[in-house]
Amino acid sequence: MEIYLDNSATTGTFPKVREMMVRTMAEDFGNPSSMHRKGVDAERYVRHAKEQIAKSLKAEEKEIFFTSGGTESNNLAILGTAAANQRAGKHLITTSIEHPSVSETMRYLKEQGFSVTYLPVDSLGRVSAGDLENAMTPETILVSVMAVNNEIGTREPIEELGPLIKAKNPNCLFHVDAVQGFGKYVFRPKAAKIDLLSVSAHKIHGPKGVGFLYVRDGVKIRPIVFGGEQQKGLRSGTENVPGIAGLGTAVEEIYRDHEARIDRLYACKERLVQGLLQLPDVTVNGPSGRDGAPHVVSASFGGVRSEVLLHALEEKGIYVSAGSACASNHPGLSSTLVAIGLPKRLLESTLRFSMSIFTTEEEIDQTLLALRELLLFLRRFTRK
Structure with a gap:
């Protein structure tokens, strides 16, 4: 039996997503910019996907x-608003545990003359509203904070931060990387004072290579891709109709029977956490229970290197991660684990287990059984 517990890296697609994508590739394959019937038919899929997404956010379709996914959405949000609003100030704020698509973009802007403040987090990965308030100045034009950390599942206090930002500086924009949070939580950008929100399809059982950026109507933002003026000129290029149609379908499906699905997901998470804590020299990182996201569990295994344990699990058909998939080709210590103060001996002994709404309790039990056997075996060779 294969057990896939790397859903924060990517998810399998819903059957309805696959059906929709096949239809738009095999039958309704027109270019949505074409004026003939095939183009009009393709454009309907794009418009319908906007309707599905806007409904999930209680937003407007034009927003x-x-x-192409979360990375581009984050880049467009940060680079686009920085370029459009730099006359008002060149100060940006983010956190010390952001995804590379945010942290690397901030680093680039710092090289271009912007100043960037990186907010610290506590031992659970949470940012402090007080630290944010103290960091803001009249020159602050953008604050970017992720909704859910991709490595340890920390849920940031987004609903608290948005109103605080607007009270401190009404012109400062608030960007939320919701790639790991969308589909697990319900987002209402207008109520939470969010100006920009990034989402990726393949984290919610949609296709890879497509995502969206919510941009509140009235926000000043410049494009970073230029061409045929599609999407009001903000994101040129022929629309990926199969991907967009699949994304719209995934959004609709992920919020179907949402509360019951999330309850089951939390039950699997709790089963995994309690089982891990019964294993010798195992530490669970990040917030516990419903204080954290329902799908991510980070655990450190004393005396065993993460890559060794990862591949040992793989041999048993169990797939997990040693950290963020987006940083897997760049070996190094996790900035998130360093930021929360994880002891040095555990920094290279940590695995991420990430579940989906299709994960079963039987799969959790099989994983725990495999871990118990493997730890006993592997520690014979690693401990002196």
């Missing part, structure tokens, strides 16, 4: 812009 939804399609991208």
Whole structure:
């Protein structure tokens, strides 16, 4: 039996997503910019996806812009608003545990003359509203904070931070990387004072290579991709109709029977956490229970290197991660684990287990059984 517990890296697609994508590739394959019937038919899929996404956010269709995924959405949000608003100030704020698509973009802007403040987090990965308030100045034009950390599942206090930002500086924009949070939580950008929100399809059982950026109507933002003026000129390029149609379907499906699905997901998470804590020299990182996201569990295994344990599990058909998939080709210590103060001996002994709404309790039990056997075996060779 294969057990896939790397859903924060990517998810399998819903059957309805696959059906929709096949239809738009095999039958309704027109270019949505074409004026003939095939083009009009393709454009309907794009428009319908906007309707599905806008409904999930209680937003307007004109506020939804399609991208190639979370990385592009984050880049467009940060680079686009920095370029459009730099006359008002060149100060940006983010956190010390952001995804590379945010942290690397901030690093680039710092090289271009912007100043960037990196907010610290506590031992659970949470940012402090007080630290944010103290960091803000009249020159602050953008604050970017992730909704859910991709490595340890920390849920940041987004609903608290948005109103604080606007009270401190009404012109400062608030960007939320919701790639790991969308589909697990319900987002209402207007109520939470969020100006820009990034989402990726393949984290919610949609296709890879497509996502969207919510841009509140009235926000000043410049494009970073230029061409045929599609999507009101903000994101040029022929729309990926199969991907967009699949994304819209995934959004609709992920919020179907949502509360019951999330309850089951939390039950699996709790089963995994309690089982891990019964194993010798195992530490669970990040917030516990419903204080954290329902799908991510980070655990450190004393005396065993993460890559060794990862591949040992793989041999048993169990797939997990040693950290963020987006940083897997760049070996090094996790900035998130360093930021929360994880002891040095555990920094290279940590695995991420990430579940989906399709994960079963039987799969959790099988994983725990495999871990118990493997730890006993591997520690014979690693401990002196």
